[in-house]
Amino acid sequence: MGKGFTEWTNVTKATPLFKGHHQPKLSSHMNFYDLRNPETRKEQAILAAQYGIEGFAYNHYWFKGKRLLEKPFNDVLNSGEPDFPFCLIWANETWSKRWLGEEKEILIKQEYSPEDDIGHACYLAKAFRDKRYIRINERPVFTIYRPNNLPDNSATIDTIKSIALKENGVKPFLVASNSHAMPDTAHLLQNGFDGIFNFRPQLGVLPGTFTDGFDKRRLMNNLWKYKVFSGNYKIYGYKTALNLMTEVEPESFDKIIPCVFVGWDNTARRGANGIVIKNNEPNLFEAELMRVKKKLECSGDNLGMIFVNAWNEWAEGNYLDFDNMHHYAYLDSIKKVTGK
Incomplete structure (x- = not known):
């Protein structure tokens, strides 16, 4: 990393690890757009709306009052443009060089305190006031990615709600967010x-996802399913992944916002790992x-919302935005399903 480094740096340098591995994953017409540009943000909002997407969820980073990657959202909030709904997801995690496979090198640590909760809540209250902010039952939606990382999530929740x-x-x-398939989430609702x-x-x-290095079972699986002679590469089929995730899915979507993901391939960041x-x-x-x-519609106490992960996570191979392989096909799928 260094001066001039962006996610596009990793994306463009990605190379295939095995036959049939699609890398690099590039935007159509090599359009390495910059979301700090207001015209780019406007174009993206227009494109999303054309295909039935009703809003963007922005990742939000807060470290004891310090914000990172904040310029695009600050500009959206202060300028009033684009006129497109949004909400925030607090990605409350410590930053390390994990995109380079260096988990132990900390860049900025996620820390918590009651005083910091107050400052954070005051900042959020301003965003919640925006007429474009996405709401459920007239209340602005705010998601916390790692709720169990909060030392006292009841206290943090109370501070955010009371100040707003x-x-x-x-x-x-x-x-x-039930980002790591917690078997029981009832305590989170009980906590506020x-x-x-x-x-x-x-x-x-998915078996073995967080274990790097050679594994004999991984070798057999890769050979048998994908004709790939490697015990290091962590390869899974989309159908297999969906089936495993559906096995731990709640029986109904009462009080749940479901999510559908486009794909996953973070080798642009982590290489062979x-x-x-x-x-x-x-x-x-x-x-x-x-x-x-359909399942959401059959759930009596549903929240009337589906998230799609993601719009533009290029370095994770997880994006709806048009690319050099599928072009507008994923966006067309959303348009068909929503009928918009």
Whole structure:
């Protein structure tokens, strides 16, 4: 890393690890756009709306008052443009050089305190006031990615809600992300969260995802399923991944925001230690989105919302945005399912 480094740096340098491995994953027409550019943000919002997407969820980073990658959202908030709905997801994790496979080198540590909760809540209250902010039952939706990392999530929730109520006259709708397939989320609702985000992909349900290096079972699986002679590469099929994640899915989507993911391939960041979910195709994504939509409609206490992961996670091989392989096919799938 260094001056001029962006995610596009990793994306463009990615190389295939095995036959049939699609890398690099590039935007159509080699369009390495910059979201700090207001025209780019406007174009992206127009494109999303054309295909039935009703809003963007921005990753939000807060480290004891310090914010990172904040310029695009700050500009959206302060300028009033683009006129497109949004909400925030607090990615409350310590930053390390994990995209380079260097988990132990800490860049900035995620720390918590009651005083910091107050400062954070005051910042959020301003965002919640925006007329574009996505709401459930008239309450602005705010998601916390790692709810169990909070030392006292009840206290943090109470601070965020009480300050927003004082500043804006309405409590936010707080959502806990079940990003790591927790078997029981009832305690999160009891502690004050209003809903659960059934995040995907839940990589933890895939065998061996977080173990690097040679593994004999991995070698046999790669040879048998994918004709790849390697005991190091972590390769999974999209259908297999969906089935494993569905096994731990709640029976209904009552008080749950479900999620459908496009794909996953973070070898642009982690090289041979990355995780590859291959054979992800627009028709499979469309079928899964339709399944989730129907299940949501059959859930009596549903929250009326589906998240798609993700719009532009290029370095994770997880994006709806048009690329050099599928072009607009994933966006077409959303348009078909939503009928918009």
